Amino acid sequence: MQNLNPWYITGITDGDGTFNVKIVRNNTNKDSDSKWRIYLIYTIVAADNPANRNMLELIKSYWLSLGCLGSITIFDGVLRLTFDSIKSAIIIQNHFNSFPLLTYKLVNFIIWSSILDILIAKEHLTTEGFLRVIALKALFKNGLSDLLLTNFSNFIPVSLPAYLPDLTLINIHWICGFINADGCFFLLPRKDDNMRLGERITYGITIAQNVISLIVLEAIASFFGFGTIRENVRNVYIYRIDSLKNINSFISVFNEAKLQGAKSLDYADFSKGIELVNNKQHLTQAGLNRIKAISNNMNLKRTKFE
Numbered sequence: 168m169q170n171l172n173p174w175y176i177t178g179i180t181d182g183d184g185t186f187n188v189k190i191v192r193n194n195t196n197k198d199s200d201s202k203w204r205i206y207l208i209y210t211i212v213a214a215d216n217p218a219n220r221n222m223l224e225l226i227k228s229y230w231l232s233l234g235c236l237g238s239i240t241i242f243d244g245v246l247r248l249t250f251d252s253i254k255s256a257i258i259i260q261n262h263f264n265s266f267p268l269l270t271y272k273l274v275n276f277i278i279w280s281s282i283l284d285i286l287i288a289k290e291h292l293t294t295e296g297f298l299r300v301i302a303l304k305a306l307f308k309n310g311l312s313d314l315l316l317t318n319f320s321n322f323i324p325v326s327l328p329a330y331l332p333d334l335t336l337i338n339i340h341w342i343c344g345f346i347n348a349d350g351c352f353f354l355l356p357r358k359d360d361n362m363r364l365g366e367r368i369t370y371g372i373t374i375a376q377n378v379i380s381l382i383v384l385e386a387i388a389s390f391f392g393f394g395t396i397r398e399n400v401r402n403v404y405i406y407r408i409d410s411l412k413n414i415n416s417f418i419s420v421f422n423e424a425k426l427q428g429a430k431s432l433d434y435a436d437f438s439k440g441i442e443l444v445n446n447k448q449h450l451t452q453a454g455l456n457r458i459k460a461i462s463n464n465m466n467l468k469r470t471k472f473e
Contacts, residue, residue, distance in 0.1 A: 171229045173266045174340035175424070179226070180263075181270040181341075181383075182348020185210045186279035188304050189251075190315060201292055205300060207256040207283055211248045213428060215241055218472040222347075222428030223248045233258050256283050269332045269341065270380040277328040278306050298322045330379070334386040342387060343424035350374045350430065352437035354462045356455070368449045368458055370441060371409035372417060378402040391417060414441055429469060436461045 189206040211226060213219035220239070227237050227248055235255035240247050250259060260280050268276050282303050290296030301322040305311050311319075351373045359367040372394075376384050381396070384406040388394045393413040399405045408417055418438060426434050440461045448454025464471055 171225060171427075172340040172343075172424070173262065174338055175344040175347075175427075176226065176229060177263065177266045177268060178341040178344020179347050180211060180344070181268050181272050182345050183212050184272060184348075185212075186272070186275045187307060187309070188279060188282050188300075190300070190304060192314075201297075203297070205282070205286060205291060206251045207253065207279060207286070209250045209256070209259050209279075213246045215244050215246050216429055216469075216472050218432060219246055219428040225427060230255070230258070233262070235259065253283070253286060257287070266341075267333060267336060269334060269337065269386075270345075270376065270383050271330055273332055274328050274330050275307065278303050299325075332383070334382065337386050337390050339420060339424045342390070343421070343426055345387075346372075346374060347426050347428065347430045349376065351466065352430075352433050354437060354440040354458055354465065356459050356462060363450070364452060364455055366455060368440070368444060368455070369409070370411075370414065370437070370444065371407055372414065372437075373408075374406045375399065376404055376406075378404060391420070393417075411441070411444060415445070429472060432469065432472065433465050436465050 185208075187208045187210070189208060191204050191206075193202055193204045211223065213223055223239050223246055227239060230237055230250065235250050235258050236252065237248055237250040237255065240249065250256070256279075260283055263276055263280075267273065282300050285291050285296055285300055285303075288296075291300050298319060298321070301311065301315060301319045302325045304315070305322070305324065306327055353369075353371055353373075355369045356366050357369055358365065374384060374387065381404050384396050384404055387406055388396060391408075391413075393410075393416065394406055394408040396404055396406050408414055418441065425431070440458045443449055443454050443458055446454075449458055462468075
């Protein structure tokens with residue numbers, strides 16, 4: 168079983184992970200100290216395909232080696248690796264305290280972690296402590312259900328934690344996990360009457376983030392020393408590497424890390440295509456056809472996952 172770098176786990180969580188809290192009526196045990204049950208939930212999602220399932224199994228094994236028990240489910244074409252026990256939450260909290268999140272997910276983790284601290288201290292069994300949990304849950308994007316608002320309208324709102332990531336911690340293993348979630352590699356044939364074959368190949372690497380995590384894209388650009396950041400649509404920004412020189416530099420650095428899942432297959436195909444371009448094969452009909460064949464089985468067009 169391949170060992171994953173802890174920073175990879177943080178990176179993919181920064182992209183495709185979520186922290187949430189679920190509060191439901193406790194109807195299973197009338198002798199319980201509380202009428203409500205609190206679940207701290209940590210999830211990583213991925214599109215449903217064999218390569219991504221293998222990736223989530225690998226991540227699941229990483230957490231299992233630390234003592235976390237998780238499960239993989241599928242709904243509406245999305246795979247979900249989920250952990251929801253207090254024991255697992257404590258281990259997960261320790262991980263992200265040692266290998267901190269860098270995107271705005273950090274704020275959700277701080278809220279989630281604050282609720283965990285209340286549960287560990289059993290303060291949620293008091294009215295005051297439970298209302299603190301309610302106030303913290305209200306900070307999440309999905310907020311409070313009508314049931315909770317009806318039963319706990321007397322909670323005192325609290326402020327969101329400040330988003331203050333330590334971007335000096337960015338490293339190639341974190342970037343690898345982050346690209347695994349929010350990155351894209353592309354090779355695209357385009358018609359071009361100025362080219363002898365009537366077509367040219369465009370290529371690039373992109374990472375997308377909304378405006379609140381724009382500082383993360385800027386830190387990635389600083390880490391590599393190249394690439395541009397532009398607003399794609401309102402409040403969504405794209406870090407892009409599209410010169411052959413910089414792509415080759417990226418590959419030389421990035422090969423220190425290892426992608427997983429379907430994204431690793433896209434990267435392998437992308438690298439093959441770039442090697443053909445490096446060798447000027449895209450200027451021949453045979454080479455151009457090879458690149459087009461590679462492009463036709465990448466990203467959303469992929470049908471082969473081996």
